[in-house]
Amino acid sequence: MKAIVVTDRAAGTAGMTLVERPEPQAAINDVVVQIHASGFVPTEMEWPSTWVDRAGRDKTPSIPGHELAGVVTALGYGTTGLSVGQRVFGLADWHRDGTLAQFVAIEARNLAPLPGDVDFTVGASLPISGLTAWQGLFQHGRLQAGQTVLAHGAAGAVGTMVTQLAREAGAYVIGTGRGADRAKALDFGAHEFVDLENDALEEVGGVDLVFDVIGGDIQKRSADLIKTGGTLVSIVGPVEARPASGLAVDFVVEADRADLGEIVQRVRDGRLRTNIDHVASLDDAVAALNPTERRKGKTIIRVRP
Secondary structure (H helix, E strand, O other): OEEEEEOOHHHHHHHOEEEEOOOOOOOOOEEEEEEEEEEOOHHHHHOHHHOEOOOOOEOOOEOOOOEEEEEEEEEOOOOOOOOOOOEEEEEOOOOOOOOOEOEEEEEHHHEEEOOOOOOHHHHHOOHHHHHHHHHHHHHHOOOOOOOEEEEOOOOOHHHHHHHHHHHHOOOEEEEEEOHHHHHHHHHOOOOEEEEOOOOOHHHHOOEEEEEEOOOHHHHHHHHOOEEEEEEEEEOOOOOOOOOOOOEEEEOOOOOOHHHHHHHHHHHHOOOOOOOEEEEEEOOOHHHHOOOOOOOOOEEEEEOOO
């Protein structure tokens, strides 16, 4: 099969190459999926799991990518809940070979059915961004209707999901980002927008939940805005700044079939829009994943035409 591999951590995405690799086999509780579309997060090149297995052993050349949409082609021993020929989407294991390939072996529990009226390209754009937003808001942030959410990076892949889901849940959403992102953040549902380069973040006032995708100084300043009993939710590693009278949570997104089902249902009925900026073929993936200009949404690799 064709697959993108990486071998040099220092080279990052510039070290990607398209090669031939053996097709994977399904282990116990696995399925093999023929991938139609794959998502990719550039920060994967910084994750230890891209380069080593769970025992810390070098696993290069490794196949990056963790978001997928495709069709089940084989079942491993003991696998239940899915069938050959079924359309699926989901989130591949961090430590195993990933989804920038024509096939992937993946635990069945990491997948959810993909309805026939949802395109594979859309399906592949949902797992990381959608699950991160869903789990950060509702499981870790315990968001309630009537609360105020400060959503950093509101025009990005995760931020647009955070904004839409929080607004649907009855929250007041203040988006942040660069000035050029204002129109997009408002289009995706933010009630107001703060230009982090030119506006005073402190003028936002008190908020119930900060969803942080930036870290550093922005995180520290945001922590001071959180009301008593509020929550700072971070996806950028251990929290450096904690609210004086609230909670601070950092988390790593997890595959969850029920959560994926909630997300894709919202896509089907028009409550949730994806944020796809660019779609490229597997043959063109290396160039697409090394853009010469800033991407304004997700890049999806269409593996199967």
